[in-house]
Each structure stands twice: as C-alpha cells, then as structure tokens.
Amino acid sequence: MSAARIRVGVIGAGANTRAKHLPLLRAIPGVEIVAVANRSRDSGERVAQEFGIPRVAADWREIVGSGEIDAVVIGTWPYLHAELSIAALRAGKHVLTEARMARDFAEAQAMLAESRRHPHLVAQIVPAPFSLPFDATVIDWLENGKLGAVREVHATFTHGALANPAAPFSWRQDFALSGKNTLFLGIFYEMVRRWLGRDPESVVADAAVFTPVRRDEHGVAHDVKIPESVTVSGRYADGARLVMHLSGVETSAPRNEIRVNGSEGAVRADFAAGELWFAARGQPEQRVAIEPARRGEWRVEADFVDSIREGKPVRLTDFASGGRYMAFTDAVWESWSRGGTRTTLPE
Template sequence: MTPPLRIGFIGAGANTRSRHLPGFQEIPGVVLAAVCNRTEESSRKVAQAFGIPVVAPDWRAIIDSPTIDAVCIGTWPNLHAELTIAALRAGKHVLTEARMARDLGEALLMFAEAQRHPQLVAQIVPAPMSLAFDATIVKLINAGVLGSLREVSVMCTNNTQVDSALPSGWRQDPQLSGKNTLALGIYYEMTLRWLGRGVTTLSADAAIFTPQRKNAQGEQQTMTIPERVTVLGRYADAARFLAHFSSVELTAPRNEIRLHGSRAGLRLDFITNQLWLTEAAGPERLVEIMPALGDAWRVEADFIASIREDRPVTLTDFATGVSYMRFTEAVWSSWNEQGRWVTI
C-alpha cells in the first residue's frame, strides 16, 4: 500500500483555493496536512473549508515539520526563492506558483538548489491557457505543416490600468512582483513549449503613463513596472519574434499568439479559446482538438506522479522557468536602456 503523502500549503490565494487544494483532495493517499496564509484568520478559513487539520503559525513551521513531505507555495513571487530553497534543504518536494521568482538572479538560485537535490521534485505551476492546445500545436509543427518558422506574434491588451485613480496592486509593486511585467513571462513560456527554443537577442520599448498611484493603504507610490511593452526578438535560425502587451488600451481587448510559417500559419485565440489554421492562400479554418490531445489541467496529478513514480517534470520544470525569467530580465534591461539589443 502506498504511504500517504502529506502536503503543507504556504500561501492560499485564489489559484491555490480554486485549483491546487481541490486538485490534491481528489488524489488518493494525498493528505492536506497544514496551511499558513498571510493571516491566522485567513489560514483558519482555508483550513475549515478544506478540512486541513493544522494551521501553522508561520511558514517555517511547515518547512521544519518532519511529518510534511511536500510544500505547495502559493505566495506572491517575492517569497518563491526563499521558500523553495528552504523547503528543498529540508528535504521536501516543491510545487511553486508562477512566476518562478522576482528576477533572474532569484530564479538561478532556485535552479541551483534544485540541482543539488535531484531526488526531490521541483515544479512550477505552468501557464494554463494553452494546455488544451499544446499537444496539437506541437504535432502540427513537428509534422511540417507550418514549414519553416518565420515569425512568432504575441498580442495581449486590455484596459485594467487605464483609470489612473485605481490603486496599484501587487503586480505593480516591484518588492512583490520584481521585474515581472504584465503577462510577458506566461506568454513566452507557452511559445517555449511549442518551439523548444527561445529568442537569442531582443529589443524592448515600454511606457508608464501614470507615474504615481496610491497603494491599497492610500499611500502614494512611484510606478516602475510598465503599463505597456513591445518586444522585438530574433531566433538563432533567423525567425522573428514580436510581442505587444498593454493594460491601458480602451479598444476591445486582443489576446492571441500567432505562428507564421512558410507554408501555413496558426492562430491561438484566447478570447474565443479556439485554434485556427491557414494554409497557403486558403481560408482560415478551425482546428479540431482531439480529446486525447486536449488534456488540460493536470498540475496536481503530475506533481504527485513525479514524486511517486519518478516521472520527469515537464509542466513546468525549473530549467524552463529560468528560460522565461531570462527573457523577462532581458526585456527589463532593454527598455531601461532605450531599447538596446540584448543577447540572451
């Protein structure tokens, strides 16, 4: 009989409550053992809602507990590196929320620590939007349907920061979010999955239109994380990368990734949640996602399978996390240096 696997939860935000806790509850032999959220009150609410027996006084109590086998980190990025490194050193498997860290330096420290403990599972929650389409996109690319890749085009715009009177959130706080900018990392991660490679050089331009905002406590803060950013990049094989992200557009939102090849193009529309294919000069047609290839959210099941069955982590391993953090860091460096081309 498989021994129970006991998980401690540090941070219990929306994604942990809606995804991780219910997901782990469904797996036989997995025990939700302890929780520590930002306040004791919020910890108790989560514990009561999910039948968790222990409310830990602080995160160290979870990591130091000899009865806990794995840690699920659901905090903001500012704690990901510290908690991950401490958990691995304590002999615990780690599932951490994305983004991997605040910056590349922290991500590299996490990766190095995971390399020192190859017997432990170290996994990052994957970008979820394309999960149902990933296998189909990779299959089409590998079958040569697109021909040679010419350009990757990413577009993600909305109006979430148009109102200058709105208070800043944690994503606009560099102490909490670091150099993570808008949805840069999460969209780049999806392209890494499909292509198996990233850009080798890039240039970025960014802007902050509301230089100061009040935070949740009513204190005026200077904004340092862009409200819009555009990235031009090049792959080693001469294919191009183009991405535009904005939170200050008043027009209808745009949310898609396009892959342009010499024979055909793919367009993944995240607004309608549909994948489209255009071959040669023909009309755009909907790509049917076969059920066997459309397996979507399996994060918790995959994490447990990696622990119990020694399966390699694919969605998402720390090496991939370092890759998207390296991209994010390069974009940050470029726009802060007037669009200087940065080699990754």
C-alpha cells in the same frame, strides 16, 4: 498508480491556491493537506476551516521545518518563491511553486541550482495555462513541417485594467513583490517557448508607465516601476522573428492570442475564445477540431503527485524551463530600461 501517502503543507493560500491546488489535491487519494501558513493567522484559520486543514502554522518556517510534511505548495507572490523553494528543498521536501518562478533571473538561477542538488525531489512550477488544450497539436505541426519554416511568432495579450489612473495599486505592480515580471510577459513567453523549444538570440524592447503613482486599497501612494505596456522584438538564430505586445491600457477590444506564421501555413490560438485556427499558404483560415484525446487540460496537481509517487519527470513546468522564461524577462527589462538597447538573454 501508487497511492502512497503524501502530506502537504501550504504556504500562501491565494486565489489560485484556493481555486485549484487545494480542492484538486484533496481529491487525489492518499494526499493529505495537513497544514497551512498564510499572511495572517486569521486568514490562515479561514482557509483551514474552508478546506478542512487540521493545522494553521505560525509562519512558513514551521511548514518547511516540519517532519510531518512531505511536500510544500507555495502560493505566495513571487518575492518569496526563491527563499521558500530553496528552504523546502534543503529540508528534503518536494516543491510546487506558483508562477511566476521568481522576481528575476538571479533568483531563478539559485532555485535551479538548489533543485539540481536534490535530484530525488520534485521541483515544479505552475505552468502557463492558456495554451494547454492546443500544445500537443501545435508542437506536432511545428515538428512535422506542416507550417514550414517559422518566419514570425506574434504573442498579444491586452486588457484595460490599468487604463483608469484611479485603479488601485496591486502586487503585480509592486517591484518589491513582483520584481521584473511585467504584465503577463513570462506567461506568454513560456507558451511560445513550449511550442518552439528555443530562445531568441536577442531582444529589443520598449515599455511605458502611464500612471507613475497609484494608491493602494488603503489610500497609500506608491511609485509604479513595472510597465503598464511593453512591446518586444526578438530574433532567432535562423532569422525568425518574435513580436510580443502586452498592455493593461487597451479598453476597446482586448486581445489574447499567439500566432505562428510559417512558409507553408499559419496557426492562430485564440485563447479568449478557446479556439485553434489554421491556414495553409494562400488559403482561408479554418477552425481546427481537436480530438478529445489530443486536447490537453489542467493537470498541475495530479502531475505533481505522479512525479512524487512514480518518479515521472516534470514537464509543466520544471525549474530549467522556468529559468529560461526568467532569462527572457530579465533581457526585456534590461532592454527597455536602457532605452531599447539590443540585449542578449543571459545563460
């Protein structure tokens, strides 16, 4: 692999940026993190000191406009992903943006359209991570007919972080910051679509906000618009069903899994345990031992650099794929907000 120098500017150094992007980019030969812009100058200074970043920018425009930066990593909340990605691409810079892709499908469309105007630039979204160890195995099984005809897909992710009405209001519940992104809906749908390679024709959704007003860490009250529980039923063109349930108010036994039921067998990915299970039709479920060479892992930063240096296509996750999970997110939002009306995914 070429070790061509890549100068990176970081906009928004949140938890995942500090835990993953900054240390893993620094570990790649020839990659230099040359500037950071955070929500405040003080927080930017702290990040710069921790990771040895030589320059703290006054704001994101200084990063995007710099002639000394080749690539931009966007670690902000979703409300800035579209504006920053589009500005960076127009400035001739490669982009790696944190998930979720944007606040809604319209913003995602704008990002995708801009990326297509600059095909020589890398435009990548941080992928849904839970299924990475199992993707290659499950996709092979689906393509080779081990499961037979897909009949049902069940995706479930529940926890109790929102069960307490006194739990503080966070950016994930702030419509201005997160838009239509609901719980981990987009993350789980991205993994389902990665396996199946297609979208349902339509969805029906129901959702609820159980605590309509929450106070933030400063005691300020906020109206909660983003659901704390959502259930989705989708129908594929071949008759297969998609059932998703995500909840922030389940306190007894949190669940974190995707199941695919086929005519010849079923697969269950238990993300909490890090295990993959298979059951042939009529047989008991058995745990699958995946060979190390077939077991995927987090390679976000390395893949981003490889795409820049070698022109490798972005797989996890390109803007087109991100646009499809935002289309699904929009359709779910429209369905539940209209009382469970059957809704088709926007194109």
